[in-house]
Amino acid sequence: MIQLQTEIEGKRAYFGAVRDIFHSLGCSFCSNFDYDQGKFDALLWRDGGESIYLRVPIYVVDGALDHSNTLVEFGAPFVIKHVVNIGLDHDENSFVTGTTGLDQFQTPLDKDGYIYDKSRWEKAGKEAVQEVFSSINGLLVS
Template structure:
């Protein structure tokens, strides 16, 4: 994990507004959200390793499953997930088990971050700052 200093840290705004600004840029809300917190993820690359720019956010008024929730953005960071090559040895046998175990677990959930992806992540954060931070 590589933290990125940014002016968006501690910015408080509507989650709806953030979605309207960030989704057209390629961000998605990561699947690991709960009622109090979540992440905007931006996929930088996915060749053998998935490289993400991740912007965490936390509910400050309401909960994430409630329309109109207000969130505070936290420090962005870069994340690398290295995946095993070949068949998924962790997957269970059978159609029912396969439905639950269809995705490989990362072989290294916190892989090395090459400098070019650090630069790409910093460039994208500068773009996000221009969208979100008031002038």
């Protein structure tokens, strides 16, 4: 994992407005969230079963994450690498895995894989955060 120092950390905005902008920039809101915190992910690179993501955590200040008018605060973004098993899996999901080669429900082999060329991915992550920050800057709440 590569922790990023960016301008977005500590800034506040309304969830619905920033969610739409994150989505328009290719980021997804992770469906595995709590009502008091969540995260946006952007795929930076994928090769086979290895993926490098930018992850931007958010924390609820007022409300719950299932409402657009919830006030959230951004945490420190980071870059993370996931390694998944793209081979056959012999469990109840074997049919899906066998026909597609990828089981979206498998636990990653490594949720925080070693990232080679850290300076490259730190730069890519900071650039992606800067693009998001520039797009949401007018929506930030004091």
